[in-house]
Every structure is written in structure tokens, then in C-alpha cells.
Amino acid sequence: MLSNIGLPGLFLLIFLVINVVALWKLFQRSGSNGAWALLGIIPGFQFFLLWGVAFKRWPGDEDGGTN
Numbered sequence: 001m002l003s004n005i006g007l008p009g010l011f012l013l014i015f016l017v018i019n020v021v022a023l024w025k026l027f028q029r030s031g032s033n034g035a036w037a038l039l040g041i042i043p044g045f046q047f048f049l050l051w052g053v054a055f056k057r058w059p060g061d062e063d064g065g066t067n
Contacts, residue, residue: 016041023049031059 005013023037023046030053040046 019046026053029058030056032056 020037020040023040024034027036028034032053036049040049
């Protein structure tokens with residue numbers, strides 16, 4: 001397997017799996033569908049995903065999250 005993708009490719013795969021798992025848990029905690037985390041694999045798209053999570057109303061917000 002390492003002869004096909006090389007050691008950097010293996011590190012990239014491990015990084016992507018850890019990243020998707022972390023985003024999945026973040027989306028579930030924010031009240032969204034966890035499958036949105038799969039879009040985090042697309043380069044540059046994580047910025048928009050995290051932007052959306054940062055400004056949405058979370059389930060535990062009392063006043064809507066804006067002060």
C-alpha cells in the first residue's frame with residue numbers, strides 16, 4: 001500500500017480522517033447533520049463550513065447568540 005501513495009499520502013489520509021471526524025462531532029453538537037463534515041474534504045471549503053457553524057444559533061443559546 002505504501003508503494004502506491006507513499007508516506008506523505010498516508011499522512012494526508014490520516015489527517016483527512018481525523019479532520020472529518022472532528023467536523024462531524026462539531027456539526028452534531030451544533031444541531032446540524034453530521035454528514036456536512038464530508039464536504040470538509042474539498043480543499044478550501046472548510047472555511048465556509050466553519051464560518052457557517054460560527055454564526056449559527058446553537059441549541060444551548062439563550063438569547064440567540066448575538067450580543
